[in-house]
Amino acid sequence: MLSIHAISRSFKGKQALKDVSFDVHDGLMTGFVGANGAGKTTAMRIILGVLAADSGEVRVDGRPITADDRAQFGYMPEERGLYPKMQVHEQLVYLGRLHGMSGADAAMRADLLLEQLGLAERSRDTLESLSLGNQQRAQIAAALVHEPTALVLDEPFSGLDPMAVEVTLEVLRDVARAGAPVLFSSHQLDVVERLCDSLVILAHGEVRAAGTRDEIRAAHTRPEWVLETGDAGFVRGIAGIEVLEFDGGHVRFTADDPEAADRVLREAIERGAVRSFAPSIRPLNEIFQEVVR
Numbered sequence: 227m228l229s230i231h232a233i234s235r236s237f238k239g240k241q242a243l244k245d246v247s248f249d250v251h252d253g254l255m256t257g258f259v260g261a262n263g264a265g266k267t268t269a270m271r272i273i274l275g276v277l278a279a280d281s282g283e284v285r286v287d288g289r290p291i292t293a294d295d296r297a298q299f300g301y302m303p304e305e306r307g308l309y310p311k312m313q314v315h316e317q318l319v320y321l322g323r324l325h326g327m328s329g330a331d332a333a334m335r336a337d338l339l340l341e342q343l344g345l346a347e348r349s350r351d352t353l354e355s356l357s358l359g360n361q362q363r364a365q366i367a368a369a370l371v372h373e374p375t376a377l378v379l380d381e382p383f384s385g386l387d388p389m390a391v392e393v394t395l396e397v398l399r400d401v402a403r404a405g406a407p408v409l410f411s412s413h414q415l416d417v418v419e420r421l422c423d424s425l426v427i428l429a430h431g432e433v434r435a436a437g438t439r440d441e442i443r444a445a446h447t448r449p450e451w452v453l454e455t456g457d458a459g460f461v462r463g464i465a466g467i468e469v470l471e472f473d474g475g476h477v478r479f480t481a482d483d484p485e486a487a488d489r490v491l492r493e494a495i496e497r498g499a500v501r502s503f504a505p506s507i508r509p510l511n512e513i514f515q516e517v518v519r
């Protein structure tokens with residue numbers, strides 16, 4: 227597990243990160259979201275050791291991170307860093323060898339990644355001759371070539387078309403499935419909501435919410451249910467229920483506890499036909515807007 231523990235960092239007196247703590251669990255895709263300037267890139271640079279924290283610590287499995295740990299990480303920086311005039315495959319092999327792989331292993335891994343990322347036919351082309359979306363895929367391959375023990379990716383999905391997002395996602399999921407912690411930043415909350423197992427919401431240099439989607443929803447929503455039935459008027463008389471919306475056979479309500487919601491369902495069944503009964507799920511987008519204010 228990768229942990230960011232009580233990290234603070236200022237630039238010229240302006241605090242970019244304020245006592246930031248969160249965990250990136252092994253085997254999970256953790257989305258790192260926040261508006262422009264929230265501090266995502268600064269936090270990622272500190273994880274990778276390209277920037278020092280003023281205070282706080284990055285930990286791997288509970289102990290302070292070392293240069294060896296970092297050397298085994300895969301990183302996709304905001305300022306993309308490949309050689310424009312070098313062929314894609316050659317470049318991946320070169321990077322793999324820098325990480326201590328044999329030429330043959332690096333070539334095999336490069337072939338596999340380029341195939342998975344849909345770049346096999348462009349593998350002998352120079353990076354600069356590729357479209358921006360394909361350059362982005364090559365960047366992702368570069369972060370993965372040495373079979374990293376953890377992945378830290380700054381905006382890996384930006385500029386990718388929906389098909390490329392799916393392909394990239396599958397490749398990243400493979401890394402997570404193999405047990406590595408994967409942290410990726412994004413502005414696109416809809417993408418993150420769909421792709422990540424867990425998320426960290428940052429605003430003005432502070433963690434405003436963290437956890438799985440369900441944990442964040444539970445922490446920021448009073449659970450709501452929607453019942454569609456013949457006449458829903460009886461719901462008003464049930465203890466522990468507050469009716470939010472009522473229209474004949476339709477009622478939306480909150481309950482003090484799930485037991486109270488069960489009582490509504492049981493009573494509705496006794497009274498006749500239940501067309502539907504379901505929790506009303508608050509969109510993450512709405513929670514995000516609320517917590518980053």
Ligand SMILES: Nc1ncnc2c1ncn2[C@@H]1O[C@H](COP(=O)(O)OP(=O)(O)OP(=O)(O)O)[C@@H](O)[C@H]1O
Pocket residue numbers: 237238242260261262263264265266267268269413
């Ligand atoms: N090297 C630097 N010198 C001065 N200020 C900096 C530096 N790096 C970051 N900052 C400031 O720190 C704050 C956080 O920036 P950061 O790039 O980490 O945010 P971000 O969440 O990654 O934003 P974006 O999504 O726009 O990339 C901003 O106010 C930024 O201007």
